[in-house]
Amino acid sequence: MSAQREMKEKNPWHTPVTIITVIGVIAIVALVTVAVLQNRPVLQKYKYGIVLDAGSSHTALYIYEWPAEKDNNTGRAEQKYVCKVKGKGISSYANTPVKAGESLNECMQEAKMQVPTKRHHETPLYLGATAGMRLLNMENSSASDKVFQAVEKALQRFPFSYQGARILSGQEEGAFGWVTVNYLDDRLKQGLETTGALDLGGASTQISFVSKNYDISESPSNSVTFRLYGNDYNLYTHSFLCYGKDQVLRMALAHQTKSGPGTILDPCFHPGYLELKDYSLLYDSPCVSDRKPQNATGTFNHSGAGNFKQCQEVVKKVFNFTSCKYSRCSFNGVFQPPLQGPFGAFSAYYYVMDFLKLTDATMPLKDVKEKLANYCATPWNEIVKQHPEVPIKYLAEYCFSGTYIITLLTDGYNFTSESYSNINFIKKIKNSDAGWTLGYMLNLTNMIPAEAPDSPPLPHAGYVTIITISALILFVLFILSLRFICPSFQKTPHIV
Numbered sequence: 001m002s003a004q005r006e007m008k009e010k011n012p013w014h015t016p017v018t019i020i021t022v023i024g025v026i027a028i029v030a031l032v033t034v035a036v037l038q039n040r041p042v043l044q045k046y047k048y049g050i051v052l053d054a055g056s057s058h059t060a061l062y063i064y065e066w067p068a069e070k071d072n073n074t075g076r077a078e079q080k081y082v083c084k085v086k087g088k089g090i091s092s093y094a095n096t097p098v099k100a101g102e103s104l105n106e107c108m109q110e111a112k113m114q115v116p117t118k119r120h121h122e123t124p125l126y127l128g129a130t131a132g133m134r135l136l137n138m139e140n141s142s143a144s145d146k147v148f149q150a151v152e153k154a155l156q157r158f159p160f161s162y163q164g165a166r167i168l169s170g171q172e173e174g175a176f177g178w179v180t181v182n183y184l185d186d187r188l189k190q191g192l193e194t195t196g197a198l199d200l201g202g203a204s205t206q207i208s209f210v211s212k213n214y215d216i217s218e219s220p221s222n223s224v225t226f227r228l229y230g231n232d233y234n235l236y237t238h239s240f241l242c243y244g245k246d247q248v249l250r251m252a253l254a255h256q257t258k259s260g261p262g263t264i265l266d267p268c269f270h271p272g273y274l275e276l277k278d279y280s281l282l283y284d285s286p287c288v289s290d291r292k293p294q295n296a297t298g299t300f301n302h303s304g305a306g307n308f309k310q311c312q313e314v315v316k317k318v319f320n321f322t323s324c325k326y327s328r329c330s331f332n333g334v335f336q337p338p339l340q341g342p343f344g345a346f347s348a349y350y351y352v353m354d355f356l357k358l359t360d361a362t363m364p365l366k367d368v369k370e371k372l373a374n375y376c377a378t379p380w381n382e383i384v385k386q387h388p389e390v391p392i393k394y395l396a397e398y399c400f401s402g403t404y405i406i407t408l409l410t411d412g413y414n415f416t417s418e419s420y421s422n423i424n425f426i427k428k429i430k431n432s433d434a435g436w437t438l439g440y441m442l443n444l445t446n447m448i449p450a451e452a453p454d455s456p457p458l459p460h461a462g463y464v465t466i467i468t469i470s471a472l473i474l475f476v477l478f479i480l481s482l483r484f485i486c487p488s489f490q491k492t493p494h495i496v
């Protein structure tokens with residue numbers, strides 16, 4: 001019995017301080033574990049949104065995803081998937097509207113696979129049409145209504161939450177492109193200087209930027225005001241219908257074929273290029289239909305001369321610089337405030353400048369022009385040999401498109417040799433394509449709050465560290481106070 005007692009008394013594990021220490025440590029571990037688990041970011045589940053971009057040249061389906069917990073404030077929506085619809089844009093089905101709906105089926109089936117089944121019913125689905133449908137609506141509104149009916153019918157067969165198909169105004173197209181670029185760059189949330197947006201489509205082109213201290217009342221139709229994350233923005237935006245690159249090509253050809261059938265020697269196409277083209281196809285658009293020559297019935301020979309300077313002269317003719325009722329204009333009498341800040345140029349700006357290897361922002365404008373001049377002067381058979389992988393239709397038009405881009409930016413929008421270096425040719429920002437679709441969805445789902453969201457005062461790691469240190473300090477103070485109050489705790493008893 002006494003040996004047993006002696007063992008017990010010698011065993012330091014049985015002293016009161018040790019017992020308190022062990023209990024204290026257990027309590028701290030429990031406290032910190034509970035605090036960490038309670039405040040751990042919940043395993044993120046995602047929500048989804050689908051936007052169909054029904055452009056003039058083609059339709060693309062985008063799926064966006066964002067953390068389900070945070071859709072109203074801090075989580076960022078990102079592009080998860082893109083599907084390029086086969087064939088042309090929906091406006092090309094004016095005579096066979098049912099086919100416009102059918103053309104979307106393949107990408108919609110893909111979307112069904114990409115979005116988890118349990119989210120299908122709550123996933124909003126939008127279709128926005130741009131300049132192709134704007135033109136068709138102007139030309140033949142009943143044909144455009146029929147295309148929308150067919151598209152609507154096709155989309156409603158899918159299990160998503162269908163939110164409608166409509167034509168975006170040019171203003172919306174420009175403004176949502178700007179929102180996308182600045183949202184993806186985190187410029188809106190942080191209240192940083194914004195980036196302007198330049199979008200070049202097939203049938204229209206948009207320019208949108210914030211220009212400080214300009215009088216928006218000078219042209220109210222060009223201004224859009226936003227309050228995003230607690231900051232006010234006065235955005236200038238304009239969409240030029242018919243100034244997408246496909247329609248400008250028609251306009252440039254129309255100028256050159258004024259005198260009716262025959263052969264045109266086009267400086268915007270490579271020397272040796274020769275195609276037989278149809279007058280009825282060339283003039284089949286409201287952008288040029290009023291210019292159709294009286295005696296133009298059949299075909300014309302479209303041959304290339306490959307001269308950048310002359311091509312610029314031809315392209316300049318599609319702009320009207322003669323009248324401006326505002327303090328300053330870009331072209332066609334459209335108000336434009338002074339250019340300001342960096343710009344992101346996407347869609348065809350990127351496709352064309354990327355092919356021509358002219359996306360390097362440090363390349364001076366005069367070098368860009370020189371390279372373009374050399375490219376245009378290269379014989380067509382050499383170009384074809386150098387790029388066997390590129391579809392002939394795209395290949396034939398890069399000289400024209402590059403020349404149009406430079407002319408639009410400099411003569412049209414007034415970028416100078418200096419300010420040209422503020423333009424970045426971009427396709428994606430952080431894995432999401434630049435374009436109006438993301439901004440459109442963010443707006444319709446109210447995902448950008450007007451006021452800055454409340455953020456937790458501390459990041460998670462900081463919170464855990466402070467909890468742990470505070471618990472340790474409290475514990476040490478507790479032990480020290482015990483030793484003061486109760487002298488028997490001052491030293492470990494040794495009973496021998």
Ligand SMILES: Nc1nc2c(ncn2[C@@H]2O[C@H](COP(=O)(O)OP(=O)(O)OP(=O)(O)O)[C@@H](O)[C@H]2O)c(=O)[nH]1
Binds near residue numbers: 055089130200205244
């Ligand atoms: N070279 C090249 N051109 C492309 C590519 N994709 C589209 N394009 C062309 O670039 C132009 C603009 O394309 P998009 O931005 O898709 O135009 P869109 O949205 O159909 O037209 P809008 O309704 O006017 O916006 C069109 O002339 C297309 O034919 C590509 O991958 N490479």
Ligand SMILES: [Ca+2]
Binds near residue numbers: 055130202347
């Ligand atoms: Ca477009």
